[in-house]
Amino acid sequence: MILLLSSLALAGSIGSYGRVGVTTDPAGGAAEDLNVVDAGTRLFAPPYLELDLKWESPLADNRGVDVVLTPAFAGDPFAYTGEWSSALALRNAFVQTHAPGGTGLWAGARMVRGDDIYLLDLWPMDELNLVGGGAALGDGDWLGEVHVGLNRLERDDWQVQRSTVVVPGAVETREVLTLDRQRQILALRLGHTARPRWGTLRPRLYLEGHRLPAGERRVEVELSEALPSDWGLLIGGQLTVATGKRRWAHLWLTQGRRLAAWDELAIPEGGLALDGTTQGARRTTLAGAGLYEGDRAGVLVGGSAQKRVDADGIDDLDDTTELVFSVRPAIYPAPHFMLAAELSHQWRQSRGLDPRSDRIEAPAVTQLALLPTWQKGQGILSRPAITAQYVLSIQNNSARLAYDEADPRYQHNIQHQVGIVAEWWIESRYDAGGEE
């Protein structure tokens, strides 16, 4: 790996996104997040690191070809756990060509992402993990993209299953593939960038299709279960308004149906219709994010409302409505110093009865955080940054019911947590507030 990095560094670049921190509560315990929605605040996001390794080769006419590798590490570092282990994933491994206007090709394994809501660590419309390829055609104002790819999730005998069988003619066993069905994904994205005098206006349309072929998995030695074919479709739209690099807003509206009501890396088991398909499932999301920043102060906001109905046709805990918003105002009293606060509220209601209370519960959490920060530059999204944080969390009784009585989070409605977090993005493919 060292040799590889060295050779690549000579011809390209190394970028990185990362965050590492530690938090504690008054009892000395690690502060666990209290989110009650799918994508809540990122105040207690676990450590995560990406290394963006890029080999760039210029071609004529401002065109070029790149090789991109992004190994990523998740989980607590050795210094915290004392364990020589870390979850490692190869998030990107692809070759891409690029030309003026955004035209290009790619193939390999890749995250295809649009804009995110930094405060919620959420990509509300376009975030795909694909092994496949794609093409883009653009002229600087219009950009059309098509991405196709496959995945085959290893867990839960959903797309792939390996079974142990007897080797013919021998007293030994071997593992054979008994289920193999790849999810096929097609994404189309069309964007236009208008540049009126006051800034930039960028509408985007997004279409995402999923198809999962039929299969059959073994459930007992001589018994198999048929898994029907399925499909899903997500349609989304985004409108971005920007009056400068530090003044912009995004608004998204999406609806995913059937398989596309779940992320492509999720397994919808637990919410299937009786025929084993996702027929009837849907997820609708309305989300927004924005930054307004001046020389002395700024504010970053993000919010999302989501309604999800699974395919079983039964009012249960999987059918939810969620709301979350977060606002982070900040002032810059001195160079490299930012004093920020974050106020957030999240709420969820499902259509099923809570199994402990036998009532419809509506867990809600309000959090207020103070975030004094040293940063290299100036701005809420300026990184690298070192942030001390104090977080006051107020959860209602419904939220406490999400935890076992032995869980410290069950004990109190009001919780105090302090911590320190380092975060950076350096030459990274991730760029909060912008797009990939």
Add this chain to the structure above:
Amino acid sequence: MILGLMLACAPPDYSAPPVITTEVEDWRDEVLYQVIVDRFADGDRNNNWNITQDPAELGRTMGGDWQGLIDRVDYLKQLGVTAIWISPVVQNVETDAGMGSYHGYWTQSFVDTNPHMGDLARLRELTDVMHQNGIAVVVDIVVNHVGQLFYYDINRNGQPDINAYYATDGSDTVDLVTEWDPAFDARGIQSFTSLGESGPAPVEWVYMPEIGRVPPQPEEFQNEDWYHKMGRVTDWSNAEQVELGDFPGGLKDLATEDPNVRRALIDIFSEWIVQTNIDGYRIDTVKHVERDFWAEFAPALRAHTDDIGKDNFFLFGEVFDGDDALIGSYSGAEGLDSLVWFSQKYQVYDGVFKQGGATRAIPRLYADRASLYSADPVGPAGQSAQSLLVNFMDNHDVARFLYDAPDPASIQAALVFLYTQDGVPCLYYGTEQGFSGGNDPANREPLWPSGYATEGPLFQRIAALSALRAELAPLRRGDLRFVWSTDHTGDEDDAGILAFERSYEGETALVVVNSQTDQTSWTGVDGAAMAVSFPPGTVLQQRFPTARTVVVGADGTLLLDVPPAEGLILVAAP
């Protein structure tokens, strides 16, 4: 507006306790259908963890649930069902010795629903949907015991041993016993090592959440004084053991004589009615609980249902015994509204219809009923146990009728008798599909392989009988008078004939059954013919199984031919 639409998360209809309603006017009008929920229909595959999909593995959970019943309500209606008796609804120990708790009799929590079946909202929805379709809901309950939730730490080593030394009743003989389920010891299970006894064995609750074997709920049931702790019944003729011993399988016997236990159980099962608007309880293992308990439990529930406006709530119990004196002793003001008529199952459905015994046994059984069951009008709608006995030909604890019937055709006549005699007919699910499983668990087949067909001859026969019973009030509420029975079981003209009239508000229905499967028999023998209460010359219409007209003779008799294994239903022509 979009946001508003998204936020319009209307509360589910079943998120709150329902309005209490009275669904049954007279339980004699009802046709009960006993359902093991796990075996009826799978309506929600998302609660199908830890199940088998192999229809041969009947000892494991298979995936049926309350949603499945909701989805199949039309099937029940087509069959003519007007009340369902569903297996217990409470959370169970998930598995024990590799067997699943699909049946629901291994209570872990008295206050939580079995997640394999659905949540409380689904149970409310089930009750509501059934009520909307004219079907009452009876829930099976167990107060005698809980699941295998603790072991006796006989050797005090803090772990459950399956080979612990033990001297039952202090005898000189030392046996190897399992600490989960040691044999009955009238002194209570003792601690024991090779050096002898050392007092009562400690009770050790188990925490095995992976199989749902965790201490019972509500928490007050974690008081070891609430259990008899005497070990497993080994002598079923010993009344002390029957009442105080653990049920086989390590099902721990509750100390139901304790006022606190009684109060807790009364409160729990009162609350289920409030929470779900169910219409009755079928109570398991009645004879394993001391009589005093029923004298307190049943009146308390009657008072409770009166208080909440739930009229005609039905309490009937299982005394798994062939002795009418014993079964009947649990009925009445100090007991239950009614009981499952086990003695009839043995004497009539087995003895007469399956084995070809004399039909004379049936009037004798009815005579015993009149003397051995309570006539107290304390049951729903002021009925007594005598008129509300729950009649059945088989159920989940005995082999199905067709399993060991020498001639399968005998079920045809048995069904006619079931649907026309006095009391509440109870059909075990799958009978309509011709299921023929042997003893537990073979008699608990999944229903889905049948495709829920409604065209089969048994389904059609039952549906027709149900419809006729609904139409003809005498078949439901009429006084019953036997007009012919016989000791003949051979080739005599009247062999296998049973005939009775049921009269209600001036109308009379005549039922004639031939339990013989190999000959057409007659309602007469040796020159004597059946005398009926219809005036001479009355024209009778045969309404079942086929239509024909017969006329009562000038001497008030009626000589009818009845095909083998058949039953006739006749009424006066208008």
